[in-house]
Amino acid sequence: MQEIMEHPNAVADAVLEQIKGVVGAKGYTIDPDEIAPLCQSWRDNWQGWVPMVVKPANVAEVAAVVAICADSGTPIVPQGGNTGLTGGSQPHDSGAEIIISTTRMNKVREIDTVNNTMTVEAGCILAGLQDAAAAADRLFPLSLAAEGTCQIGGNLSTNAGGTQVLRYGNARNLVLGLEVVLPDGRIWDGLRGLRKDNTGYDLKQLFIGAEGTLGIITAAVLKLFPKPTEVQTALVAVPEPAASLTLLDRATEAVGEQVTAF
Structure with missing residues (x-):
């Protein structure tokens, strides 16, 4: 935790205060223990950092926060469930960005x-x-x-x-x-x-x-x-990869778009 807390906050305090005013106490976190998992890649090969994770409750709050960031030149990292494996939802480690999480917009x-x-x-x-x-x-x-x-x-x-x-x-x-x-x-x-x-x-x-x-x-x-009235699953062994394509072709010819997965 000491290493994480040493990361700089490169976002202006005035910007952070403006954002707090938009989303209220439930709409953000600056707690390092809550922020750290959202900045860590699932493969453990990247650890970024942000000084704030914003959790808007509705589209109006998202729009207001984005406008504040646009006016101040503050980069944004949008984040959903943070389940990707390629680091696309992780920030870099400069502390110059904020995460906007859609977690509370769940209706x-x-x-x-x-x-x-x-x-x-x-x-x-x-x-x-x-x-x-x-x-x-x-x-x-x-x-x-x-x-x-x-x-x-x-x-x-x-x-x-x-x-x-x-x-x-x-x-x-x-x-x-x-x-x-x-x-x-x-x-x-x-x-x-x-x-x-x-x-x-x-x-x-x-x-x-x-x-x-x-x-x-x-x-x-x-x-x-x-909803499908019935689903059938078959396990078929093929002698080589090319044969699987032939099998898919024949299955499609037989039942058309009823082939759901292969």
């Missing part, structure tokens, strides 16, 4: 079983969204190893693939609308569940997979699907 705003959509905030845990969809007799198909701790905002920011890409696609294929805070603090409102939309550029796709470099995703409208 399912709406489930529409007619349009088969779910409107959710970025801090929702993926497994929780799967459960919410199942409770409405629907399926949200994105599934991956970290689903018990990863957040949907991070899943979209990294365009997560998961185990069911063959049938349902990557994360970007499961999104109808987004709400995003831009780097200057403005809010881009594309939070719509319209399925047939041929009006110009599909701007939401710029933010999906951008890892927070173009803005912070704060909410999304996600596609839901009917």
